[in-house]
Amino acid sequence: MRAVDIIMKKRGNPTAPAGSSLSREEIAFLISGYVQGEIPDYQISAWLMSVYFNGMNFVETGYLTDVMLTSGSVIDLSGLTGPFVDKHSTGGVGDKISLPLAPIVAAAGVCVPMMSGRALGHTGGTLDKLESITGYKTALSVREFRNILSKTGFAMTGQTKEIVPADRLLYALRDVTGTVESVPLITASILSKKVAEGADALVFDVKCGSGAFMKNLADAQKLADSLAGTGKAMGKKVVALITAMDEPLGYKIGNFLEIEESMDVLEGHGPQDVTELTLLCGAWMTVLAHKASSVDEGKDLCRQAIHSGKAMELFLENVRLQGGDVPRLLADRESRRSRHTTTIRAEQTGAISSIDAFTTGLAGVYLGVGRNKTDEQVCPDAGIILKYKKGDRVNAGDVIMEVYGKDEACLDPAVHLLQKAISISSSVPDKTPLILKEITAL
Numbered sequence: 001m002r003a004v005d006i007i008m009k010k011r012g013n014p015t016a017p018a019g020s021s022l023s024r025e026e027i028a029f030l031i032s033g034y035v036q037g038e039i040p041d042y043q044i045s046a047w048l049m050s051v052y053f054n055g056m057n058f059v060e061t062g063y064l065t066d067v068m069l070t071s072g073s074v075i076d077l078s079g080l081t082g083p084f085v086d087k088h089s090t091g092g093v094g095d096k097i098s099l100p101l102a103p104i105v106a107a108a109g110v111c112v113p114m115m116s117g118r119a120l121g122h123t124g125g126t127l128d129k130l131e132s133i134t135g136y137k138t139a140l141s142v143r144e145f146r147n148i149l150s151k152t153g154f155a156m157t158g159q160t161k162e163i164v165p166a167d168r169l170l171y172a173l174r175d176v177t178g179t180v181e182s183v184p185l186i187t188a189s190i191l192s193k194k195v196a197e198g199a200d201a202l203v204f205d206v207k208c209g210s211g212a213f214m215k216n217l218a219d220a221q222k223l224a225d226s227l228a229g230t231g232k233a234m235g236k237k238v239v240a241l242i243t244a245m246d247e248p249l250g251y252k253i254g255n256f257l258e259i260e261e262s263m264d265v266l267e268g269h270g271p272q273d274v275t276e277l278t279l280l281c282g283a284w285m286t287v288l289a290h291k292a293s294s295v296d297e298g299k300d301l302c303r304q305a306i307h308s309g310k311a312m313e314l315f316l317e318n319v320r321l322q323g324g325d326v327p328r329l330l331a332d333r334e335s336r337r338s339r340h341t342t343t344i345r346a347e348q349t350g351a352i353s354s355i356d357a358f359t360t361g362l363a364g365v366y367l368g369v370g371r372n373k374t375d376e377q378v379c380p381d382a383g384i385i386l387k388y389k390k391g392d393r394v395n396a397g398d399v400i401m402e403v404y405g406k407d408e409a410c411l412d413p414a415v416h417l418l419q420k421a422i423s424i425s426s427s428v429p430d431k432t433p434l435i436l437k438e439i440t441a442l
């Protein structure tokens with residue numbers, strides 16, 4: 001077998017039409033060759049692009065998921081008290097839901113083994129956000145993962161050389177080769193991680209809108225169906241939510257900035273949209289874990305976890321166990337900012353009619369929240385603070401955004417983008433729903 005022949009089969013050639021299905025052996029040849037360092041980045045990049053353009057059917061997606069999963073070992077959670085329930089977002093801007101969600105649901109008595117990703121394209125990554133906490137370690141050994149899970153009811157890790165190494169490599173490569181927005185590639189990436197971490201049941205938050213990888217409801221529905229169908233075929237109970245991502249979630253976009261806003265949610269004074277989505281995902285997780293018999297009851301359990309202080313207690317205990325410096329986190333909160341900063345002011349009086357999530361996320365990448373090359377470091381203190389959200393009234397000259405960059409040079413191009421992201425109109429726009437659809441495949 002040759003990698004180039006498999007690339008050309010998916011791309012299309014005189015003997016195989018574009019999009020021809022690949023066999024399990026062909027997919028395994030590419031992925032295991034890549035993980036073992038025998039197939040180079042440039043061939044895998046070409047193959048990813050051919051999948052991006054020509055897709056994969058449901059059977060190929062299942063093969064890819066399985067081959068990625070078996071590129072490493074599956075975490076054995078035996079001896080710990082299940083059921084094990086997790087949530088995964090398909091990626092958004094300001095989407096910090098996993099950070100407050102895991103301790104809230106753990107405080108409600110559900111065990112949450114969480115394997116997350118880094119920034120991807122214009123979207124942020126849970127691992128990069130967690131690593132902005134001084135000392136916080138996200139590459140846990142299986143022993144450490146199990147140990148932390150048994151103590152705090154949740155643990156946060158990333159793909160390693162042992163666990164889904166294929167996703168570790170492919171994820172980083174897709175991030176910088178324009179090959180993220182693909183239903184089969186997203187499905188295999190997410191599900192390989194979720195099966196490897198040992199979850200029994202999953203909530204998928206499928207983002208839809210300008211700041212999502214799926215820009216419209218029809219595409220988001222396809223991704224939700226693919227995640228639910230593949231998840232179910234792999235023996236998992238699945239709930240998929242389709243949620244709006246036209247405007248960033250919350251007021252803070254960035255790595256440490258999103259840790260701060262997550263702590264606000266844990267204290268019961270987080271932004272309305274972040275809190276609403278956290279409670280809905282949490283409620284479904286408690287239902288899947290049989291701790292609640294309805295979504296409303298699940299939301300009550302999550303609210304109690306916040307108001308009793310238990311969720312924040314578990315969050316700080318998790319930070320400590322994963323190597324994070326808790327006193328420094330508490331001291332840095334609301335004060336640690338990059339010194340390379342500027343503001344954006346309203347050019348006219350009126351109401352904010354939109355803050356485009358994609359353009360804002362892209363500006364975040366320029367500022368250093370995400371990467372342009374696989375080996376680039378993100379800047380923990382870069383990001384954007386929104387002073388207003390859609391529907392808010394502003395006066396000409398008001399500061400609408402605070403902008404923090406990795407250096408001085410990145411500020412101008414980011415500001416240029418952010419100015420394009422903001423629209424102000426004379427009338428207040430209609431409110432748009434955050435939750436667009438709930439799909440259960442139990």
Ligand code: URA
Pocket residue numbers: 089090091116117120180185186187189190193
């Ligand atoms: N989240 C993932 O883990 N993978 C993707 O491809 C997209 C979002």
